Amino acid sequence: MTKAKKSEFRPNEFVVYPAHGVGRIVSIEEQEVAGYRLEMFVISFDKDKMTLRVPTARASEIGMRSLSSPDLVDRALETLKGKARVKRAMWSRRAQEYEQKINSGDLMSIAEVVRDLHRNDDQREQSYSERQLYEAAMDRLTREVAAVVGMDEAGAQKRVDEVLTGRAA
Template sequence: MFSVDQLVVYPAQGVGKVERIESRDIGGATTDFFIVRILSNNVTLMVPVRNALNVGLRPLCTEDQGRAIIESLKDRSDFTGYTGQNWNRRYREYSEKLKSGDLADVAYVLKELLLIGQNKELSFGERRLLEQATGLLTLELSLSLSKEQDEVKAVINELFADVIQPKIVE
């Protein structure tokens, strides 16, 4: 499924590297674990091999998928607009999308928050979600597109130059 030194994505944590696969005795049963070190914060996770897909562990997106995500950021036709919806409800919805591990969901959260921020000041929680979405998205895209993370942030800033004043994504 996953191999040592492979880059993988763990939902809400981001890109990590499978450092090793090890067996541990847990409650009298031997269980194999992927030992994954998250690149952004150096946290180590133990993910049971047999449950890896269920928890959302997935391979890094491909270059083509990364390019498609960038294209999806350009399309604003799915933007529902700021409807005065309770920020707390949006926060829960966006948090769930970030936890899904789906890169398209992460891109959606980033785009929505940037566009909502055009019309109103984001709450503290929304700004934190924006930072989280930015970090998750730009690191994975930088690795899949073989670019520096700052280059990917610059592309996003350019895509949203009409709404980001000053630059939010840094």
């Protein structure tokens, strides 16, 4: 059983870490922490110029996952075409919910945030915090679309923008 757990993620594989989005496993190494020897995934997030070390035994528990399937990416892009669902709650409460969805690492939830916060040119201006959440969700979505489809981020961004601008107003 423990052997199967260890081989769930491999070096050079792209993974999604909930709080940071898409990263690539650079290596699996042993490290001594507080007197214990731990096996760690070394994950590189090139765009953020960040390296993260995650204990292999806790990766799934933390919510680290493989990239979404192409089918799930298609469903997430389909979600973008839907009508924005904006609750009538106070902005601070909605902002908290959006942030939780973004940091959940769940592609469908992230797509919902992009859909709900997207503004067409003729719509009212976004507040600073709204724009920040929108850009964070958009970044996570496009990075995963790029990694799954095998294109660069600019191409993925263009594809997502096309879906958003093509939806019914």
